[in-house]
Amino acid sequence: xxxxxxxxxxxxxxxxxxxxxxxxxxxxxxxxxxxxxxxxxxxxxxxxxxxxxxxxxxxxxxxxxxxxxxxxxxxxxxxxxxxxxxxxxxxxxxxxxxxxxxxxxxxxxxxxxxxxxxxxxxxxxxxxxxxxxxxxxxxxxxxxxxxxxxxxxxxxxxxxxxxxxxxxxxxxxxxxxxxxxxxxxxxxxxxxxxxxxxxxxxxxxxxxxxxxxxxxxxxxxxxxxxxxxxxxxxxxxxxxxxxxxxxxxxxxxxxxxxxxxxxxxxxxxxxxxxxxxxxxxxxxxxxxxxxxxxxxxxxxxxxxxxxxxxxxxxxxxxxxxxxxxxxxxxxxxxxxxxxxxxxxxxxxxxxxxxxxxxxxxxxxxxxxxxxxxxxxxxxxxxxxxxxxxxxxxxxxxxxxxxxxxxxxxxxxxxxxxxxxxxxxxxxxxx
Numbered sequence: 001x002x003x004x005x006x007x008x009x010x011x012x013x014x015x016x017x018x019x020x021x022x023x024x025x026x027x028x029x030x031x032x033x034x035x036x037x038x039x040x041x042x043x044x045x046x047x048x049x050x051x052x053x054x055x056x057x058x059x060x061x062x063x064x065x066x067x068x069x070x071x072x073x074x075x076x077x078x079x080x081x082x083x084x085x086x087x088x089x090x091x092x093x094x095x096x097x098x099x100x101x102x103x104x105x106x107x108x109x110x111x112x113x114x115x116x117x118x119x120x121x122x123x124x125x126x127x128x129x130x131x132x133x134x135x136x137x138x139x140x141x142x143x144x145x146x147x148x149x150x151x152x153x154x155x156x157x158x159x160x161x162x163x164x165x166x167x168x169x170x171x172x173x174x175x176x177x178x179x180x181x182x183x184x185x186x187x188x189x190x191x192x193x194x195x196x197x198x199x200x201x202x203x204x205x206x207x208x209x210x211x212x213x214x215x216x217x218x219x220x221x222x223x224x225x226x227x228x229x230x231x232x233x234x235x236x237x238x239x240x241x242x243x244x245x246x247x248x249x250x251x252x253x254x255x256x257x258x259x260x261x262x263x264x265x266x267x268x269x270x271x272x273x274x275x276x277x278x279x280x281x282x283x284x285x286x287x288x289x290x291x292x293x294x295x296x297x298x299x300x301x302x303x304x305x306x307x308x309x310x311x312x313x314x315x316x317x318x319x320x321x322x323x324x325x326x327x328x329x330x331x332x333x334x335x336x337x338x339x340x341x342x343x344x345x346x347x348x349x350x351x352x353x354x355x356x357x358x359x360x361x362x363x364x365x366x367x368x369x370x371x372x373x374x375x376x377x378x379x380x381x382x383x384x385x386x387x388x389x390x391x392x393x394x395x396x397x398x399x400x401x402x403x404x405x406x407x408x409x410x411x412x413x414x415x416x417x418x419x420x421x422x423x424x425x426x427x428x429x430x
Contacts, residue, residue, distance in 0.1 A: 024307060028300050029355050037298035040332060042339045042372050057375055065340055066276065068332045073292070074273050075231035075317030077239055078218040082109055084243055092151055093126070100126050100188055101253070104143075104153055107243055110217045118202060119143060120244055121152060122195045124253050125188045133258035133282075133424050134193035135416075136244055138237060138267045142170045142198045145178035157200045158212075181264065181408040190417045193254055195244060199267060202240035203233045207314035214239065228318040234292075235317075237267070238274035245280055258282050258424045262416065264408040265357075266315065269293035276340035283345040283423055285416050286338075287408050290357030292316070294348045296365045297323075297333050302358040305330070335368035338397075342369070343376035345423040347398035347416055352389045354406040360386055366397050373397060396423075 028034070042065065043051040051061045070076040087106040095102035103122040109115055121143040125132060139146055141162070142155025154170040164174025187194050199205065203213030210216070210225045214236050226232070231239070241261065249256040260283040263271030268289025275284035286294045291303035292315065306324040313321065323330040338346060348366045350359030363386040370380030379395035387393045390411075392400040398419045402412060 034300050039368055042336045054375055065336050071229040072319050073316060074235045076229055077231055077235055080218050082217050083111055084109055109214055116214045118197050118240055120197045123184055124193045131255035132191055132193050134195055134254050135260045135262050136195040137262040138199040139178055139196050141178045144170055144175045146182035146196055147179055147184055148176035155198050158204050183410050183413050197244055199237050203236040232314050232316045234270050234273055234315045237270040241274040242278045260420055272337055276337055284341055285347045287349045287412060288351055288354055288357050288406050294334060294365050295358040295361035297327050297330055299361045301361055302356045335365040338365055338369035339372035342372040343378050345396050347419050349412055350401045351406055352401055352403050359401055363399055366399050
């Protein structure tokens, strides 16, 4: 069942992933007040063994870290299988003025006709010769928001009130409102497909007690909400990304071994958790994901674990609340989430005015993840200090600090496409 209840006010204030009014009392933006902290070692097993080879990482330590992030942060993803039914794809081979092939398909979860679904939108370079790599990411405002293309079906799920949304439903006025974050024609021109879906299809982004979205499909008889160590909304959105990849693997126009995952803000957190669990993703980009994403939790700077649990408790598992006022007790930190992407290419990006997301904490997490990349013989960032603004760095781990605010811009995308070109060896479509 799809709810039409109103979203709590604080959600509306932070919809784009940054605090839009006054910062909460006590927020720290002073490096001298960050305090001392010790990061857990990603290469130290629970039994005290040091990881010195890839086999031990893959067989032992990787699973330990996945288990800790699952039980203590994002919640365990249920192992119960759920049927996924794909509708008939709707294809336009002359989209975007003849520059693209547009595909739209509905993935329905479970056997009930009225059950949860995911509307997947895919654009392919029309002149491509053979399967192409792809960027996959969730969007905030419905598929119609990523482009002015009138052929995109309007989102059918609940939407937060905003431009082009009436009674929480998308209208034609909502077309293209998120297009600046999705430079589709640029991406296609670089030889990549673009795939996206509305994150609210998978799970509504408000705390409704997990009665809507996909969670009820996984409940045991008599269960009414996830257990304390089971997934919240980020875990559900990550699961949905893997189901989208399942579909892309069946599309002969896409090279499924070269699918890059991208996410901005809370969807950057989601992309990292999805890639950590699902090693089929060939590359992952975290754009301004901040606390609970790429930024170190133990740094007292900007948004904190306490802030996340106060404003967005539904994103995480209930166990995460234990650490709201005792982050030092958290058995993992976010550099270990980044390390779970290894040896696959990883790009972490920050914005200079996005202090809430702790740009330095994001850089330091990427730096601390390098030890696992080196285990695989991979170079990481290649620098020891956070670079100046607008100066991309990195090898297998990329990083930049873009001038400006919390956003995903065309400039960011050019850096990600350059990185993907080096890592995935894409060939331009023309």
